[in-house]
Amino acid sequence: MSVVARGLSHAYGELRSLDSIDLEAANGEVLALVGPSGCGKSTLLEIACGLREPGAGTIEVEGDADATGRLSHAAYMPQRDLLLPWFSALDNAALALRNRGAGRTDARREAGALFERFGLAGFEAARPQELSGGMRQRVAFLRTLVAGKPVLALDEPFASLDAISRAEMQEWLAGALRTDRRTVLLVSHDIEEALYLADRVIVLSARPGRIVAELRAPDPRAADRDAVVTDPSFVAVREQALRALHAGAR
Amino acid sequence: MRRPGLHTALRVVLPLAVAAALIGAWQIAASNGAIAEALNIEPVFVPSPAEVAGALWDNRTLLLENAWVTLREILIGLGTGIVLGILLSVAMRFSWLLRDTFYPIAVALQAVPIVVLAPILVVWFNYGVWPKVIIVAIACFFPILVATLDGLRSVDPEAVKMMRTLDASRWAIFRRVEAPTALPSFFSGAKIAVAIAPIVALFAELAGANSGLMLVITQANNNFREDLVFAAALILAVIGVLLVGLTALAQRLVVTWR
Numbered sequence: 001m002s003v004v005a006r007g008l009s010h011a012y013g014e015l016r017s018l019d020s021i022d023l024e025a026a027n028g029e030v031l032a033l034v035g036p037s038g039c040g041k042s043t044l045l046e047i048a049c050g051l052r053e054p055g056a057g058t059i060e061v062e063g064d065a066d067a068t069g070r071l072s073h074a075a076y077m078p079q080r081d082l083l084l085p086w087f088s089a090l091d092n093a094a095l096a097l098r099n100r101g102a103g104r105t106d107a108r109r110e111a112g113a114l115f116e117r118f119g120l121a122g123f124e125a126a127r128p129q130e131l132s133g134g135m136r137q138r139v140a141f142l143r144t145l146v147a148g149k150p151v152l153a154l155d156e157p158f159a160s161l162d163a164i165s166r167a168e169m170q171e172w173l174a175g176a177l178r179t180d181r182r183t184v185l186l187v188s189h190d191i192e193e194a195l196y197l198a199d200r201v202i203v204l205s206a207r208p209g210r211i212v213a214e215l216r217a218p219d220p221r222a223a224d225r226d227a228v229v230t231d232p233s234f235v236a237v238r239e240q241a242l243r244a245l246h247a248g249a250r
Numbered sequence: 251m252r253r254p255g256l257h258t259a260l261r262v263v264l265p266l267a268v269a270a271a272l273i274g275a276w277q278i279a280a281s282n283g284a285i286a287e288a289l290n291i292e293p294v295f296v297p298s299p300a301e302v303a304g305a306l307w308d309n310r311t312l313l314l315e316n317a318w319v320t321l322r323e324i325l326i327g328l329g330t331g332i333v334l335g336i337l338l339s340v341a342m343r344f345s346w347l348l349r350d351t352f353y354p355i356a357v358a359l360q361a362v363p364i365v366v367l368a369p370i371l372v373v374w375f376n377y378g379v380w381p382k383v384i385i386v387a388i389a390c391f392f393p394i395l396v397a398t399l400d401g402l403r404s405v406d407p408e409a410v411k412m413m414r415t416l417d418a419s420r421w422a423i424f425r426r427v428e429a430p431t432a433l434p435s436f437f438s439g440a441k442i443a444v445a446i447a448p449i450v451a452l453f454a455e456l457a458g459a460n461s462g463l464m465l466v467i468t469q470a471n472n473n474f475r476e477d478l479v480f481a482a483a484l485i486l487a488v489i490g491v492l493l494v495g496l497t498a499l500a501q502r503l504v505v506t507w508r
Contacts (some may be wrong), residue, residue: 078417085507096416
């Protein structure tokens with residue numbers, strides 16, 4: 001198991017955000033967390049990445065339960081792309097390598113090798129403000145991937161995009177995850193996105209977040225997104241998820 | 251439609267044209283005695299631009315020697331202030347203990363008027379360059395400190411989290427996220443420092459100096475040599491414009507992402 005949480009709870013002062021969460025993610029599994037706003041999804045990601053400590057319960061990432069260990073195994077991709085405007089797309093993608101002490105040339109070569117595959121060839125020298133929203137998200141994802149960690153924590157990666165670029169980016173991410181298997185914790189408020197990208201979807205209730213349903217996606221990361229999301233089996237699971245979500249929101 | 255080329259040309263031509271018109275009007279009003287008459291003073295107290303230019307040329311050695319003294323006070327003081335401001339703001343960013351200890355002291359030091367401080371420093375350090383340098387440094391370091399600290403505080407906590415999961419050390423976070431974030435604020439502070447540095451240097455010279463532009467101005471004024479006063483003021487204006495211009499240029503070269 002790559003990620004194992006047992007009885008995980010968390011509170012911001014008096015405000016309880018997570019309530020006894022039990023979950024596991026196998027190696028290479030994409031696990032989506034959906035739930036109403038403020039149900040503690042992002043908090044759960046931050047705990048998994050070692051950026052926050054749980055109030056109660058335990059969480060293990062790649063066998064490590066302490067924050068430093070979790071931090072070393074998980075890379076976090078925040079909601080906003082947070083590309084640094086003073087670096088080029090290439091230097092943004094290479095951040096993790098530079099942070100670990102790699103020289104500028106080596107880091108650029110290693111990160112640059114992936115630009116082609118991510119549809120970013122030719123944009124290595126561009127500043128983030130010159131890129132479209134979709135391209136910025138791809139650079140941000142590349143930056144997370146280049147960190148080389150077994151676990152990726154993606155916090156609503158496409159929330160800031162319009163519907164069309166979002167569908168494109170979901171298809172693109174599905175492709176990227178097909179070739180580069182990692183354990184992924186994906187936070188989303190979009191059930192369709194979660195069911196398309198993930199192997200399993202966990203539905204959380206309103207604050208404090210509890211698990212109200214766990215669903216298996218019918219055809220995770222299929223090449224033809226449009227065909228998958230309109231398939232009757234997909235629509236049926238989506239309806240199940242929606243009902244669970246609404247029941248949990250009450 | 252506004253054409254960018256035309257706009258750029260106007261930005262150069264318009265100020266020059268207005269300045270030329272003002273100087274021309276002043277030349278006429280000064281040489282026919284209109285200003286002196288309006289102020290009810292002797293025409294000799296109202297030098298025309300041509301007379302100022304003459305005084306500038308005739309006294310070029312005196313003016314340049316003393317301008318160099320004042321410029322040196324400004325530059326060394328400004329440089330010291332900038333370095334101190336940066337070092338202290340960075341130290342305060344890394345340690346709340348340092349911040350809570352030294353920030354109130356810096357504010358208190360800033361609150362002491364320069365007119366009070368200058369004579370004391372002249373007594374302590376004599377008539378040379380150093381009392382002026384110290385005063386310019388004290389006056390310049392404060393806007394840098396406040397602005398840079400503000401800039402460092404505006405760092406996005408989400409970006410810091412992102413960097414931590416990308417294995418960034420405290421130093422890497424400072425270097426790649428915090429310092430660049432603070433740079434535009436630092437330059438805002440530097441612009442204030444650069445604008446006040448010449449004024450503060452002159453104030454410091456007023457408290458006691460054996461050279462410098464303020465000495466030239468005071469002596470010329472005592473001898474009713476207003477042409478020389480204007481000539482010295484002109485040099486100060488040039489120094490001021492150059493300093494502000496160089497700061498703006500440095501900002502454009504360093505902060506390339508805005």
